[in-house]
Structures are given as structure tokens and as C-alpha cells.
Amino acid sequence: MGDHQKIVVMACKHSxxxxxRELQREGWALPDGVEWVELPCGGSLDELHILRAFEAGAAAVLVLACYHGACRSLDGSRWAExxxxxxxxxLAEIGIEQDRLEFRNIAPTMPADLASWVEALHRRVLAPAGE
Amino acid sequence: MIVAERKPLSEIIAKVEGYNRLLIVGCNTCVAVCQAGGEKEVAMLAAALRLRFRDRQPAMEIIERSVERQCEEEFNQVLAEDIAHAEAVLSMACGVGVQTLVEQFPDAIVLPAVNTKFMGRPEERGVWSERCIGCGNCVLDKFGGICPITRCAKSLLNGPCGGSENGRCEVDPENLECAWQLIYDRLARLGQLDRLLEIEPPKDWSTARYGGPRKIVRKDMVL
Incomplete structure (x- = not known):
């Protein structure tokens, strides 16, 4: 997947x-090649959204949803996972590395974790191709 | 409804990798309800195959279609042009739908993408279980509306057997209820336990699949 230069983050807007937004207030910006798709809830994520992202050339997809139990729609984050x-x-069946698709639970109070996850994924997936 | 599940992608990939123009056809009835072969599953399978073959030259052309009931020719007529164009058709319908396409379009190569499992119902979200084997001579009235032929692992008509323990079946205690416990409980609830005193004679299986492929001809509906 080295030819593709995009990471798609599908993220619950509540967490x-x-x-x-907290990171942006502090001046942090998404790295180049990272596309942010905000969801009304993790539960609104559909399997097809992920497949379409890969079809459209994403090298990796990161799905972020609330901690289980903190979801405003009760089970949205569980469904997302x-x-x-x-x-x-x-993906494994079609020969794409499973770690090209990540799921993480997140809270609104975790901007530092968010930055670290996005930057790590960017380094792992996009940076080698750009070097 | 007919319950099915998608074949493993590796099996589907092996079937289609020799073709360059593929038509995937779903069915929006039973297999859509059990989320094995409806419109969404067609889109997901198409996306997965495009990803699998994306580096291939020439690119594999994949057309996605879905019809209301693939087991009826009238609904499949809209597929004629796409079937003529495709090198192979991957049907996500049950085995009846696959064979309908084969009979209707005799020159087409039609491949099954799902495994047809049974006639059943959804017990809860994501869980389907068998309720009828289509024996051709319904006896549900005798057993409180619970089919011993389908739900008893041994299809016993005079149960239970010695493998019934705590209401579970010895064949798979974790997942299977003893049909005869269910029948007993249901007849007790209906005040009809005396029905269990009747000995059921051996079943005539000639009405089931064992009498060969079955057919119904309604003379009042045929000119």
C-alpha cells in the first residue's frame, strides 16, 4: 500500500x-495526509465506510470512539469496535495487514493521546514512503 | 426465511480470480434480512474484491446489482444486459436464487457466494436458528407448535431420549435446548400433557427430501 498517501480518521464528535478541538486551540494541526471524518456517534460507523476509505486509497484507517459506558447512544462505541x-x-482475508485498521477508545480529555496516536500511525504508515 | 451466510472470502476469491468482468447479484429478500446477501453485502463484497485485485492489470470490472427475489425469473429480467456483459456472475442469493439464474440464463457462469444453511428465524440480533426442515407433512399441531423433527437432534417423534439433561440436548448442551423439554413445557402450559400419551407411528418420509426433489403443481393456477 506504499503508493497511497492518506490516513483516514473516523472519529466520534463527542470524544x-x-x-x-482542544489540540487545535493549542496550535496542533493534523499531519499532512491525515483526513478527519467526524461521526455523530461511533455507532454510526458502517463497515462500508471503512472499506470505501481503503478503496479510495487510504493507507490506514483509525477509528476513534468513546469509552464503552460513556457513549451517549449507550452502545455506539461497542458497535464501532x-x-x-x-x-x-x-482485510486479513484479502491480504491487507490488519494493523492498517485501528480502533481506539478515547475521551474528550485525552488530546495528548490523540496527537500521539495520530502521529505514531503517520510515522508508521506514511513517513516510510515519504523518506 | 431462508438463512445463509457468506462464504469465506478466500473461497470466493479463488472462484473469481480467473475473470475480468464480474457481476455480483444480491437478493433483497431472505438473505438480505439475515445480512448475508442483500444490497449492502453486495457492496461490501464488491469493495473487498476490488481491494484484493486492485493491482491487477487489466483491472477487474465489478458490477453490483441486487434484485427483489432472485428465485423468481420476473425479477431477474433486468439483469439480462449485465449478465451478457459479465464473464461470471457471483450470486449472493440462496441456492434457489443461484439455480434460477442458471435456468434463466443458461449461457452464464453463475457462482455461489453464500452457503445456504436452513429455514429459520432470527432469535435476536445476529442470531438465527433453524425451525423447519420442510418435511412436507407438518405435525406442529401435535407437539404444541414445536417441531421435534427440526429441533430435536434425533428428530424423535416419541421423545425425549436419555440425552436430555436440565433442558439441554446432549449433542450440544451449550447451544441446543432439548426440543422435547420445550414440547413438554408448552403442552403443560396448554393443559395438553395427555397428548404425550399417544404413540406416534414412524413418520412417512416420502413427503420429505428423501422422496426425491419435490414439486407442487396447483391445477387451479395452471392453464
């Missing part, structure tokens, strides 16, 4: 979205 797992299995 990851708030964390991103389930769907990510289903697509990870599918």
Missing part, C-alpha cells in the same frame, strides 16, 4: 472531536 473487528478479519 475524539472535542479532543481534536465490533464493525472494526469484522473489517479487520475481512
Amino acid at each position: 475524539a472531536g472535542e479532543a481534536l 465490533k464493525r472494526v473487528q469484522a473489517i479487520q478479519e475481512m
